[in-house]
Amino acid sequence: MKPLSSYSKEELTAFKNELDKKYSDYKSMNLKLDMSRGKPGKDQLDLSNELLFIFKNSNDFYASDGFDCRNYGQLEGIPEARELFSQLLEVAPSKIIIGGNSSLNMMFDAIARAMTNGVLNSEKPWGKYDKIKFLCPVPGYDRHFSICQHFGIEMINIKMNQDGPDMDMVEKLVSEDDTIKGIWCVPMYSNPEGKTYSNEVVRRFANLKPKALDFKIFWDNAYAFHHLSDEKDSVLNIIDECEKAGNPDIVFEFASTSKISFPGGGIAAIVASDNNINEIKKQLFVQTIGPDKLNQLRHVKYFGDANGVYEHMKKHAEILKPKFEIVLNALSCELDGLEIASYNNPRGGYFISLDVPEGCAKRTVQLAKEAGVVLTGAGATFPYGKDPLDRNIRIAPTFPPVNELEMAMNLLCLCLKIAALEKCLSM
Amino acid sequence: MKPLSSYSKEELTAFKNELDKKYSDYKSMNLKLDMSRGKPGKDQLDLSNELLFIFKNSNDFYASDGFDCRNYGQLEGIPEARELFSQLLEVAPSKIIIGGNSSLNMMFDAIARAMTNGVLNSEKPWGKYDKIKFLCPVPGYDRHFSICQHFGIEMINIKMNQDGPDMDMVEKLVSEDDTIKGIWCVPMYSNPEGKTYSNEVVRRFANLKPKALDFKIFWDNAYAFHHLSDEKDSVLNIIDECEKAGNPDIVFEFASTSKISFPGGGIAAIVASDNNINEIKKQLFVQTIGPDKLNQLRHVKYFGDANGVYEHMKKHAEILKPKFEIVLNALSCELDGLEIASYNNPRGGYFISLDVPEGCAKRTVQLAKEAGVVLTGAGATFPYGKDPLDRNIRIAPTFPPVNELEMAMNLLCLCLKIAALEKCLSM
Numbered sequence: 001m002k003p004l005s006s007y008s009k010e011e012l013t014a015f016k017n018e019l020d021k022k023y024s025d026y027k028s029m030n031l032k033l034d035m036s037r038g039k040p041g042k043d044q045l046d047l048s049n050e051l052l053f054i055f056k057n058s059n060d061f062y063a064s065d066g067f068d069c070r071n072y073g074q075l076e077g078i079p080e081a082r083e084l085f086s087q088l089l090e091v092a093p094s095k096i097i098i099g100g101n102s103s104l105n106m107m108f109d110a111i112a113r114a115m116t117n118g119v120l121n122s123e124k125p126w127g128k129y130d131k132i133k134f135l136c137p138v139p140g141y142d143r144h145f146s147i148c149q150h151f152g153i154e155m156i157n158i159k160m161n162q163d164g165p166d167m168d169m170v171e172k173l174v175s176e177d178d179t180i181k182g183i184w185c186v187p188m189y190s191n192p193e194g195k196t197y198s199n200e201v202v203r204r205f206a207n208l209k210p211k212a213l214d215f216k217i218f219w220d221n222a223y224a225f226h227h228l229s230d231e232k233d234s235v236l237n238i239i240d241e242c243e244k245a246g247n248p249d250i251v252f253e254f255a256s257t258s259k260i261s262f263p264g265g266g267i268a269a270i271v272a273s274d275n276n277i278n279e280i281k282k283q284l285f286v287q288t289i290g291p292d293k294l295n296q297l298r299h300v301k302y303f304g305d306a307n308g309v310y311e312h313m314k315k316h317a318e319i320l321k322p323k324f325e326i327v328l329n330a331l332s333c334e335l336d337g338l339e340i341a342s343y344n345n346p347r348g349g350y351f352i353s354l355d356v357p358e359g360c361a362k363r364t365v366q367l368a369k370e371a372g373v374v375l376t377g378a379g380a381t382f383p384y385g386k387d388p389l390d391r392n393i394r395i396a397p398t399f400p401p402v403n404e405l406e407m408a409m410n411l412l413c414l415c416l417k418i419a420a421l422e423k424c425l426s427m
Numbered sequence: 428m429k430p431l432s433s434y435s436k437e438e439l440t441a442f443k444n445e446l447d448k449k450y451s452d453y454k455s456m457n458l459k460l461d462m463s464r465g466k467p468g469k470d471q472l473d474l475s476n477e478l479l480f481i482f483k484n485s486n487d488f489y490a491s492d493g494f495d496c497r498n499y500g501q502l503e504g505i506p507e508a509r510e511l512f513s514q515l516l517e518v519a520p521s522k523i524i525i526g527g528n529s530s531l532n533m534m535f536d537a538i539a540r541a542m543t544n545g546v547l548n549s550e551k552p553w554g555k556y557d558k559i560k561f562l563c564p565v566p567g568y569d570r571h572f573s574i575c576q577h578f579g580i581e582m583i584n585i586k587m588n589q590d591g592p593d594m595d596m597v598e599k600l601v602s603e604d605d606t607i608k609g610i611w612c613v614p615m616y617s618n619p620e621g622k623t624y625s626n627e628v629v630r631r632f633a634n635l636k637p638k639a640l641d642f643k644i645f646w647d648n649a650y651a652f653h654h655l656s657d658e659k660d661s662v663l664n665i666i667d668e669c670e671k672a673g674n675p676d677i678v679f680e681f682a683s684t685s686k687i688s689f690p691g692g693g694i695a696a697i698v699a700s701d702n703n704i705n706e707i708k709k710q711l712f713v714q715t716i717g718p719d720k721l722n723q724l725r726h727v728k729y730f731g732d733a734n735g736v737y738e739h740m741k742k743h744a745e746i747l748k749p750k751f752e753i754v755l756n757a758l759s760c761e762l763d764g765l766e767i768a769s770y771n772n773p774r775g776g777y778f779i780s781l782d783v784p785e786g787c788a789k790r791t792v793q794l795a796k797e798a799g800v801v802l803t804g805a806g807a808t809f810p811y812g813k814d815p816l817d818r819n820i821r822i823a824p825t826f827p828p829v830n831e832l833e834m835a836m837n838l839l840c841l842c843l844k845i846a847a848l849e850k851c852l853s854m
Contacts, residue, residue, distance in 0.1 A: 294692040
């Protein structure tokens with residue numbers, strides 16, 4: 001295939017007519033396919049079913065310290081669940097609080113607490129400012145941005161380089177403006193680009209000198225163990241690096257088993273310095289008497305230790321790797337040479353990020369939707385749902401079964417070509 | 428026994444010497460007993476163990492609408508869990524959101540949302556006022572008061588009558604002051620007094636005409652099914668009454684299975700008008716992708732329907748009734764006639780509230796503590812931990828085994844008599 005930009009008007013029209021025909025064939029199939037969210041598929045969920053049968057008798061409800069997990073208490077989670085995350089994230093158990101089923105909820109709550117009561121070293125609650133701001137590496141995770149929007153936090157786009165956010169820009173902004181209170185980071189297999197922060201980027205984060213003494217890095221380590229094969233990325237331990245930099249309190253790290261065990265029935269964690277954890281516990285004590293410790297216990301009994309988790313993640317990879325290959329093959333077969341798409345080939349995570357010609361993302365997603373394939377909304381990967389160039393599409397290959405995924409990808413490529421042709425023809 | 432007030436100085440001294448001797452005998456026993464919190468005992472937890480073994484095979488994880496409870500979604504809870512609470516609370520399922528394991532957490536979150544974003548009809552978020560206030564019927568639940576204190580909400584004590592809060596005072600205050608934004612209510616078997624609101628009180632609540640258009644009644648229906656025998660209290664349906672009064676949006680009701688199934692592993696609910704529920708869901712959507720639906724499913728599979736819950740609660744009553752009798756017998760045998768104590772005889776709930784001579788509550792609790800029996804801190808049942816008359820002690824008989832409870836009660840009565848004698852002798 002030759003670049004679309006080199007097509008003559010006649011060639012463009014002929015190509016478009018051909019594709020319109022194909023598109024109308026798809027439409028007549030009345031498809032109903034969903035590639036919109038980073039949800040594990042049924043086969044992935046089945047991997048962990050045994051976790052739900054793990055209690056065998058009534059002696060099974062006690063934590064290692066003898067605590068009855070059925071009753072109230074243990075605000076910070078049971079010791080063995082903290083130990084499991086301690087092994088996984090290589091952080092002392094005392095720096096970890098295990099919560100309920102959602103790390104998103106823990107992130108939301110962390111910001112809610114900051115809004116109403118402030119964090120360590122806050123002069124006043126964040127909600128008492130006329131305006132505060134967060135830095136948002138883009139493209140990024142829509143639900144991070146929704147949290148900011150919900151709390152009226154102004155978002156500033158930060159360019160993502162191949163090895164993480166543009167740190168020159170981050171350093172400059174945080175050093176100048178004390179109303180910049182935080183930044184969202186997905187340091188490994190980032191959502192949606194699958195990029196992993198380099199050692200230099202992590203160290204520059206750890207060494208930030210923000211004007212705001214209560215600036216926090218929200219380190220959403222959502223995909224730390226979510227490799228697609230033995231070729232793995234790795235990221236420096238942010239808690240360690242911040243400590244080494246004499247900046248231990250600057251970061252909140254988050255993780256969960258949502259995409260290890262069950263998205264609706266996993267366990268989540270917040271990780272931070274001892275000072276931060278003490279501060280959080282004071283506030284958490286008012287919010288709840290304790291998390292669901294039985295589910296924490298199920299997870300520890302099922303996985304045993306970090307190695308149990310690593311082995312388990314290989315089974316996820318076996319299911320996901322072929323799905324990612326379907327997406328990449330479709331993109332390559334259908335689009336290579338046309339020069340209307342660029343995309344990443346991540347070694348892990350949940351997404352493939354597709355960049356299309358400027359002004360074509362919305363139209364592509366709309367065409368796909370009209371033919372029965374729901375994609376993540378165009379723009380969703382940017383604050384306020386506004387992709388300034390209208391060019392990023394997030395592909396979430398995990399949820400549809402393989403045959404549906406193939407169909408959906410072929411349609412997506414078709415829609416993109418039509419959108420690009422429409423653009424060429426209108427110029 | 429004759430009233431302590433009628434004792435001569437010599438009699439008082441002799442009595443005190445006798446009791447001091449007994450007290451020092453207790454002290455030498457090195458007791459370690461805990462009557463401080465409303466925690467179910469181990470035998471109560473064992474009643475629901477089967478719930479934790481309820482999943483038998485991999486077809487068991489689907490909700491009635493086919494939804495895979497292991498995955499993301501179902502923000503408002505699964506249909507059958509909403510249906511179960513609908514039967515229990517006699518409210519349409521659409522007015523119910525089922526959350527995680529803690530109704531306290533849902534109350535905290537409801538106020539947190541109000542602080543940062545306001546509720547229906549808020550002119551501005553509650554956090555944007557210099558000062559807002561809540562009404563607090565006293566004595567009441569310490570954790571309600573902690574939430575207010577955490578958010579800097581000023582608390583105003585409201586006298587509890589036999590049939591609920593002093594509604595003359597409530598009506599007067601809310602009609603005059605638009606910075607009064609809420610009131611805490613435990614309408615049935617109130618914490619700690621075990622009182623149940625009369626129909627008149629409920630209707631006066633439903634017909635409140637607060638000056639603040641965003642005033643909310645926080646209706647913590649924590650003990651709605653927690654009868655001690657077949658002699659049951661009942662309370663009018665607040666959701667219905669508010670609707671009838673043309674005041675549907677004024678109330679948030681809360682309930683949970685914490686003291687039905689497991690305190691650490693139950694499910695909780697918020698109940699409100701359709702308008703409120705829509706408003707809450709909008710905010711909840713930002714906070715989480717969904718609750719732990721597997722645990723909701725376990726509960727429905729285990730209890731079946733409301734009748735299943737009612738039958739189950741009879742088993743709790745069989746365990747709790749004797750414990751309440753031990754407390755009441757001890758109080759009666761040890762204190763009747765001395766005129767130094769008044770206490771309730773509730774038909775349900777988790778507490779017995781003991782009023783002692785003014786200025787004697789703290790001293791009694793301290794004496795008990797020094798002899799190895801931990802009681803709820805004196806003052807805890809009042810905002811800011813300050814009992815203005817220092818006379819209320821909350822007795823929580825559920826957690827200790829029967830033999831320990833007898834011992835603890837005997838010691839408590841002894842400590843109270845000593846405290847009262849000290850007071851008489853110092854006058």
